[in-house]
Amino acid sequence: MAVAWVFPGQGSQKLGMAEGVLDLPGAAQRFALASNKLGRDLLAICAGSNDTMGDGPSDLNDTRNTQPALFVIESLLVDALRARGPQPALVAGHSLGELVALYAAGVFDAETGLALMHRRSELMAAAGGGAMTAVMGFDRPQLEQLVDATEGVVIANDNSEAQVVLSGSPEAVSAVSEVLACKRAIPLAVSGAFHSPFMAQAAAAFAIDLEAVPFAEASIPVLSNTDPSPSTDAGLLKQRLLLQMTTGVRWRETMEQFGREGIDEAVEIGPGNVLSGLIKRGCPGLRCRQVAAATDLD
Numbered sequence: 001m002a003v004a005w006v007f008p009g010q011g012s013q014k015l016g017m018a019e020g021v022l023d024l025p026g027a028a029q030r031f032a033l034a035s036n037k038l039g040r041d042l043l044a045i046c047a048g049s050n051d052t053m054g055d056g057p058s059d060l061n062d063t064r065n066t067q068p069a070l071f072v073i074e075s076l077l078v079d080a081l082r083a084r085g086p087q088p089a090l091v092a093g094h095s096l097g098e099l100v101a102l103y104a105a106g107v108f109d110a111e112t113g114l115a116l117m118h119r120r121s122e123l124m125a126a127a128g129g130g131a132m133t134a135v136m137g138f139d140r141p142q143l144e145q146l147v148d149a150t151e152g153v154v155i156a157n158d159n160s161e162a163q164v165v166l167s168g169s170p171e172a173v174s175a176v177s178e179v180l181a182c183k184r185a186i187p188l189a190v191s192g193a194f195h196s197p198f199m200a201q202a203a204a205a206f207a208i209d210l211e212a213v214p215f216a217e218a219s220i221p222v223l224s225n226t227d228p229s230p231s232t233d234a235g236l237l238k239q240r241l242l243l244q245m246t247t248g249v250r251w252r253e254t255m256e257q258f259g260r261e262g263i264d265e266a267v268e269i270g271p272g273n274v275l276s277g278l279i280k281r282g283c284p285g286l287r288c289r290q291v292a293a294a295t296d297l298d
Helices: 027-038 042-047 063-084 096-106 110-127 140-149 168-178 197-212 234-243 252-262 272-281
Strands: 003-007 090-093 130-136 155-159 165-166 182-186 265-269 287-291
Touching: 003 063, 003 155, 003 272, 027 042, 027 063, 027 110, 042 063, 063 096, 063 110, 090 096, 096 110, 096 234, 110 165, 110 197, 130 140, 130 168, 140 155, 140 168, 155 168, 155 252, 155 272, 165 168, 168 182, 197 234, 197 287, 265 272, 272 287
Parallel strands: 003 090, 003 265, 265 287
Antiparallel strands: 130 165, 130 182, 155 165
């Protein structure tokens, strides 16, 4: 049976999500490493006990905390799965999940991945001034026509035939979502226009850091967000990761690639079941399961 490991991104976080991994080998050390790097108690943030805003999940939803927290949790689950049996046929991650996919494929170690995630999250949080809106149940030709005709907006996440996320200036995103015939258009609580040209300055800064980081050849083919064709080439995977900050997440095409690669089962590694839901609707017949805690490993 051919299995794909998939890793969710921002939006899958929830308070208490770390509790299920704390007994895994190396958990205390990895959370301590992350906390030292961030200068704040990441485990307390995951538990909601370090809330500075007084409304529970606010600290966890800060992208500077969300991204490192998800990396730590997902990478610990990867280590546990590696120790238990067969490796997957390929790996893929949604947005920040791509860095976990690269870690799972042996491109870099956990400390390097955490450092990259920390830097990425800081740069993205600082690149404000934009907006994002999730759109469901739309006419794709009309959507593409509107986006092409409207300056300052792009499709940031092409999640499925029925769900995309628009990203760009608040005015442009609003203009498209208000005209588009769709079932729902939901503005997202984000600090910037992620996966769009609005991230150009952040991407340029990230490129400087990324250039100094050695990438190994992947031991497992990786489907990247910017190009969902499988690759193990270290240089190509680094280039694709850099482009990811300013280009869209092509998850719909990633799911289509599963069929071409003969994938029978997708294992979503991390909190929630967002990717499993997309895969179930987009890939009928492909089995899905979730691994969000140590209890899901058996």
